[in-house]
Amino acid sequence: EDLSVVGSWSGLPLHMEFEAPFWSEKLPAASGGNLNVALTTHNQMNLGVGDVFRLLGDGVYDVAMTVADYAVADAPELEGLDVPLLALTADEARAMVDAARPMVEDIYNARFNSHVLAIAPYPPQVVFCNAEINGLDDLAGKKVRGSGRMTTLFLEALGAEGVNVSFSEVPGALQKGVVDCAITGAGSGYSAGWWEVSTHLLPIPLGGWDSVVTAINLDKWNSLDDATKALIEESIATDFEGPAWAAAQGALDNDIACLTGNGACASGDARSMTLVSVSDADFAKAREVLVGKVLPDWAERAGGDWAQRWNDSVGKTVGVMIGG
Amino acid sequence: MAQDLLSTLRRVNRVVALLVGVLLMGCVAFVLADIVLRQLGSSLGGTDEISGYVMAIATAWGMGYTLLELGHVRIDLLRSRAPAPGRALFDLAAMLALAGTVTLIAIRGWPVLSRSLANSSRANTPLETPLALVQAPWLAGWAWFAVMAWLTFVAAVILVLRGDFKASEATIGTFGELDALK
Amino acid sequence: MIGYITAGLLGLLCLSIPVGIVLFLLGFGIDAFFSPFPLTKGLGNLVWSTSNNATLIAIPFFVLLGEILVRSGIATRTYAALDRWVSWLPGGLVHANVATATMFSATSGSSVATAATVATVAMPQAEKLGYDPKLFSGAIAAGGTLGIMIPPSINLIVYGFLTQTSIPRLFLAGLVPGIALALAFIAITAILCALRPELGGQRRVFPLSEMLRALLELIPIILLFTIIIGTIYQGWATPTEAAAVGVAGAIAIAAMFSGVTLAMLREAILGTVKITSMIMLVVIGASFLNFTLASAGIGRELQAFLEGLGLSPLAFMMVVVLIYIVLGFFIETLSLMVITIPIIVPLVVAQGFDPIWFGILMIVLIEMALITPPVGLNLYVVQGARRSGRMSEVMIGTIPYLLMMLLMVVALIAFPQIALFLPDALQ
Ligand code: NA
Numbered sequence: 001e002d003l004s005v006v007g008s009w010s011g012l013p014l015h016m017e018f019e020a021p022f023w024s025e026k027l028p029a030a031s032g033g034n035l036n037v038a039l040t041t042h043n044q045m046n047l048g049v050g051d052v053f054r055l056l057g058d059g060v061y062d063v064a065m066t067v068a069d070y071a072v073a074d075a076p077e078l079e080g081l082d083v084p085l086l087a088l089t090a091d092e093a094r095a096m097v098d099a100a101r102p103m104v105e106d107i108y109n110a111r112f113n114s115h116v117l118a119i120a121p122y123p124p125q126v127v128f129c130n131a132e133i134n135g136l137d138d139l140a141g142k143k144v145r146g147s148g149r150m151t152t153l154f155l156e157a158l159g160a161e162g163v164n165v166s167f168s169e170v171p172g173a174l175q176k177g178v179v180d181c182a183i184t185g186a187g188s189g190y191s192a193g194w195w196e197v198s199t200h201l202l203p204i205p206l207g208g209w210d211s212v213v214t215a216i217n218l219d220k221w222n223s224l225d226d227a228t229k230a231l232i233e234e235s236i237a238t239d240f241e242g243p244a245w246a247a248a249q250g251a252l253d254n255d256i257a258c259l260t261g262n263g264a265c266a267s268g269d270a271r272s273m274t275l276v277s278v279s280d281a282d283f284a285k286a287r288e289v290l291v292g293k294v295l296p297d298w299a300e301r302a303g304g305d306w307a308q309r310w311n312d313s314v315g316k317t318v319g320v321m322i323g324g
Numbered sequence: 325m326a327q328d329l330l331s332t333l334r335r336v337n338r339v340v341a342l343l344v345g346v347l348l349m350g351c352v353a354f355v356l357a358d359i360v361l362r363q364l365g366s367s368l369g370g371t372d373e374i375s376g377y378v379m380a381i382a383t384a385w386g387m388g389y390t391l392l393e394l395g396h397v398r399i400d401l402l403r404s405r406a407p408a409p410g411r412a413l414f415d416l417a418a419m420l421a422l423a424g425t426v427t428l429i430a431i432r433g434w435p436v437l438s439r440s441l442a443n444s445s446r447a448n449t450p451l452e453t454p455l456a457l458v459q460a461p462w463l464a465g466w467a468w469f470a471v472m473a474w475l476t477f478v479a480a481v482i483l484v485l486r487g488d489f490k491a492s493e494a495t496i497g498t499f500g501e502l503d504a505l506k
Numbered sequence: 507m508i509g510y511i512t513a514g515l516l517g518l519l520c521l522s523i524p525v526g527i528v529l530f531l532l533g534f535g536i537d538a539f540f541s542p543f544p545l546t547k548g549l550g551n552l553v554w555s556t557s558n559n560a561t562l563i564a565i566p567f568f569v570l571l572g573e574i575l576v577r578s579g580i581a582t583r584t585y586a587a588l589d590r591w592v593s594w595l596p597g598g599l600v601h602a603n604v605a606t607a608t609m610f611s612a613t614s615g616s617s618v619a620t621a622a623t624v625a626t627v628a629m630p631q632a633e634k635l636g637y638d639p640k641l642f643s644g645a646i647a648a649g650g651t652l653g654i655m656i657p658p659s660i661n662l663i664v665y666g667f668l669t670q671t672s673i674p675r676l677f678l679a680g681l682v683p684g685i686a687l688a689l690a691f692i693a694i695t696a697i698l699c700a701l702r703p704e705l706g707g708q709r710r711v712f713p714l715s716e717m718l719r720a721l722l723e724l725i726p727i728i729l730l731f732t733i734i735i736g737t738i739y740q741g742w743a744t745p746t747e748a749a750a751v752g753v754a755g756a757i758a759i760a761a762m763f764s765g766v767t768l769a770m771l772r773e774a775i776l777g778t779v780k781i782t783s784m785i786m787l788v789v790i791g792a793s794f795l796n797f798t799l800a801s802a803g804i805g806r807e808l809q810a811f812l813e814g815l816g817l818s819p820l821a822f823m824m825v826v827v828l829i830y831i832v833l834g835f836f837i838e839t840l841s842l843m844v845i846t847i848p849i850i851v852p853l854v855v856a857q858g859f860d861p862i863w864f865g866i867l868m869i870v871l872i873e874m875a876l877i878t879p880p881v882g883l884n885l886y887v888v889q890g891a892r893r894s895g896r897m898s899e900v901m902i903g904t905i906p907y908l909l910m911m912l913l914m915v916v917a918l919i920a921f922p923q924i925a926l927f928l929p930d931a932l933q
């Protein structure tokens with residue numbers, strides 16, 4: 001059986017350390033040579049990020065993985081998978097994702113004609129500021145570069161102004177004051193040199209965890225025999241999803257150490273950004289904004305009974321109720 | 325008749341091209357307004373997003389004009405050495421390849437729009453632009469290009485069958501009397 | 507697969523099918539013969555996503571900017587002014603081509619737009635003054651390529667976007683190599699024409715007073731340059747947005763120095779739409795071909811090949827340069843970047859090379875691709891502005907300048923500081 005697989009961003013650790021080894025070595029080996037995988041990535045194909053799951057549904061390839069948030073144009077209900085600030089640690093994020101999994105499966109069945117095989121995290125999206133901030137409150141009135149609809153709406157609800165700047169232009173924008181703060185993965189910010197042009201680091205997932213969904217075309221999935229299906233599901237859980245989650249917290253701690261110099265940095269020279277701690281009162285307030293404004297807006301965008309389903313699954317896990 | 329058709333197509337596409345230009349100028353003004361407003365501490369937001377839509381729509385609708393002005397690049401290596409009837413065959417083959425390909429693009433473009441309609445897709449941005457709203461004019465531009473290509477092809481076939489190679493060369497040849505950049 | 511692409515590309519191009527369409531047809535062929543998956547199903551999405559791109563809108567903006575300079579007469583006057591300064595050199599007016607291209611490169615982010623601008627004003631002169639058409643048009647095609655090396659530059663924006671490196675730093679890094687290349691072009695022209703005077707036209711010496719007066723004619727273009735670069739470095743506009751600033755600036759400056767009429771704007775718009783669609787059909791076709799190639803596994807072939815060689819960094823870099831030169835014959839420049847950057851840049855960085863430096867090296871290689879047949883957009887643009895003569899004349903005319911670019915590649919590898927000195931000094 002041949003599988004054509006489209007991976008996520010080829011330059012990021014999730015692909016290099018977990019996706020690529022799993023699809024090109026571990027899975028073919030586990031199948032005893034029955035599964036042949038051809039792996040590329042969506043950026044190598046020059047696909048628009050919003051097209052990755054559309055084309056998967058059309059059967060242009062068999063398996064695809066990318067950030068769920070890229071697909072919310074076609075499925076606003078999918079925004080509920082990755083709500084900012086609800087999960088602070090990798091364990092909490094995993095619990096949130098696991099709770100959302102049945103919803104995600106239904107969304108992928110209906111919208112993208114595909115079946116979800118795995119959900120793995122990118123590092124949480126934290127806040128880099130080139131201005132003194134001492135807590136969430138200080139974001140009000142600042143120009144912040146976010147990405148994705150829910151993050152931007154959340155920033156605006158916090159009183160900040162969402163500014164659209166492409167990733168590669170962020171350092172210049174921070175330096176020149178076009179933006180005061182910008183959100184990205186801690187590791188990406190470290191390797192792209194954002195510490196050169198920013199002073200304060202707010203190490204909370206204000207942009208969420210950017211969950212990466214791996215899905216397989218439904219017709220292809222249904223054409224596989226039960227043994228192959230079981231093999232794929234089993235090995236992707238133990239050889240890809242598990243290790244990726246297991247490394248997530250360590251990677252976050254390491255990245256923050258690298259940016260601030262608090263602790264050992266395994267990626268290179270440690271930098272000296274100021275680590276801003278977030279008080280419980282700050283959190284409580286942010287949650288209030290989330291529950292009072294951002295999530296109800298989402299419930300309306302998603303329509304149907306998605307808010308109810310979210311309350312019963314994700315909401316229960318993280319202790320948040322929409323409209324309650 | 326073929327000549328009448330062609331001159332009508334040229335005239336209409338000139339107007340289309342001017343409208344495309346107005347769209348581009350509008351985009352210039354919008355980007356400028358945003359830059360100025362940013363200096364004043366506010367922002368229209370979404371200039372990136374809107375520039376992208378403008379580019380997609382402008383590109384699609386400009387294609388037909390470029391075709392009729394013989395602006396799409398061709399390599400003239402063998403063709404220019406052939407006698408007039410031979411050149412006409414090269415031109416008809418090239419035109420057929422173009423018309424077929426563009427038609428396929430227009431046909432394959434339909435699922436893009438229809439999926440956006442079916443999902444009521446909205447851009448993953450604060451603007452939440454309904455994608456169908458921008459994809460419909462984009463797709464119409466490619467359909468227009470396909471129609472232009474077939475009509476031009478038909479007119480050229482008529483001219484070639486009549487043995488009027490000079491006129492067919494001016495219609496679907498390379499540069500001809502029309503200067504590529506004038 | 508690489509054999510199929512090469513043969514198919516050459517065959518279809520010889521049939522004189524439009525270049526953009528050839529790229530689509532090759533993609534259909536790869537889908538049919540090399541891929542078990544229905545790739546053509548993705549055609550619509552590919553065309554939409556490729557053209558729905560805020561970075562690419564810089565192309566029509568820069569072309570429009572150039573058109574306005576041409577139609578308002580500013581381009582012609584700039585050309586004449588530079589002619590006063592450089593045509594005492596052996597080669598005469600050919601130097602004005604290079605100098606004008608260099609000047610316009612500083613206001614345009616696109617090599618094609620630069621070449622189109624210079625070709626439109628220069629070509630009538632060549633016929634009038636009886637220049638050898640080969641060297642004269644070759645100088646425009648090659649000089650035009652500086653448009654993407656001297657900031658601003660669409661291709662450096664794309665490189666920065668794809669490799670997540672700083673675009674303003676890339677712009678700074680391109681400045682010195684760009685000017686050095688321009689000087690190298692002038693040097694080779696002078697040497698050639700000194701050896702074989704029939705290649706150039708008359709050397710003309712102008713009185714100092716006239717030279718000084720000519721400087722005034724350069725004010726509009728210098729003003730425009732200051733506006734564009736100023737907005738970028740002041741942080742007012744992103745490099746892409748600066749293209750829109752450039753259009754507005756060009757209109758304002760044209761109004762100030764020579765007047766703007768509706769008829770003139772109409773012609774500028776028509777020219778812009780035509781060139782933009784011409785470029786975009788090639789860009790979109792290349793993007794579709796890239797998609798089918800990536801699906802059929804060319805990235806894996808290339809990566810396995812490079813990693814399997816087990817070379818020293820220097821030898822590795824030579825192979826990379828060779829790959830770009832060969833691919834550059836066949837692939838349009840933006841596609842060439844998009845296809846290769848995700849595969850090659852990580853390998854290059856892993857070998858310890860600086861990504862900003864490599865961006866500049868790649869731009870030189872891409873500049874070469876712009877003037878190597880069969881897929882060389884600048885050749886077509888210059889040929890399009892001529893009213894007679896063979897395409898092959900333009901191609902032959904670019905050869906001396908290609909050699910200079912090759913020399914620049916060697917110099918950049920030997921002395922990376924040529925590119926890195928300026929951004930390092932200003933950080
Ligand atoms: Na430039």
Ligand code: NA
Nearest residue numbers: 834875878881
């Ligand atoms: Na080339």
